[in-house]
Amino acid sequence: MILGIGKETAILLYACLSGITVFLSYQMLYLFRLLLRHPAFVTGIEDLLYWVAVSVYIFHQMYRTIYGSVRWFFVLGVVLGCLIAWSGKKLSKKVWKKWRKKLEKRKKKR
DSSP states (O other): OOOOHHHHHHHHHHHHHHHHHHHHHHHHHHHHHHHSOOOHHHHHHHHHHHHHHHHHHHHHHHHHHHTTOOOHHHHHHHHHHHHHHHHHHHHHHHHHHHHHHHHHHHHHHO
């Protein structure tokens, strides 16, 4: 089935949102691990369950969006979404550090 460029763009954007969702859900798992320390075996089980859940989620998104056919721009969109979320995380860290320094300077002046 040949799709129009508008439909392919919409699918790519939807795939990017799926990639962002995958990245943010892994970040939540990471924060959970920081809050509750546990053995490596349990971490391995968590990772296995996470990747199984992500596989089901991505398959569901592909099935719903492109009717189950593998389109490489969907895979590219998921990877692109993860990269966008990763760069957003790095950018927000830099902004937070700058704000924190300014707040500490203001606190010292008082």
